[in-house]
Amino acid sequence: xxxxxxxxxxxxxxxxxxxxxxxxxxxxxxxxxxxxxxxxxxxxxxxxxxxxxxxxxxxxxxxxxxxxxxxx
Numbered sequence: 001x002x003x004x005x006x007x008x009x010x011x012x013x014x015x016x017x018x019x020x021x022x023x024x025x026x027x028x029x030x031x032x033x034x035x036x037x038x039x040x041x042x043x044x045x046x047x048x049x050x051x052x053x054x055x056x057x058x059x060x061x062x063x064x065x066x067x068x069x070x071x072x
Contacts, residue, residue, distance in 0.1 A: 001040070001042065001045065004042055004045055004046070005045050008045060008046060008048075008049040008050075009049065011049070012049050017049065017050060017053055018053065020053070020055050021055055022055050022056045022057070022058070023046075023050060023055060023056075023057050023058070024058045024061050025042075025043065025046050025057070025058065025059045025060065025061060026061050027060060027061065028042040028043070028060075043059045043060060046059060047059070
């Protein structure tokens, strides 16, 4: 979880999130949920970082590197 938190924080600070028109978050199947010090799921961490922005967020999209590509 620490890696995800740091990545999302870096995206926010660098302005990447402010330039998005939307965000799709995959299945995050190999994440260890609720690890200290966060005690949050991966989706909760993403939501926390993007809640101030006005773009659509599709979370837990059924796609990750372990599954075949799903067409939109």
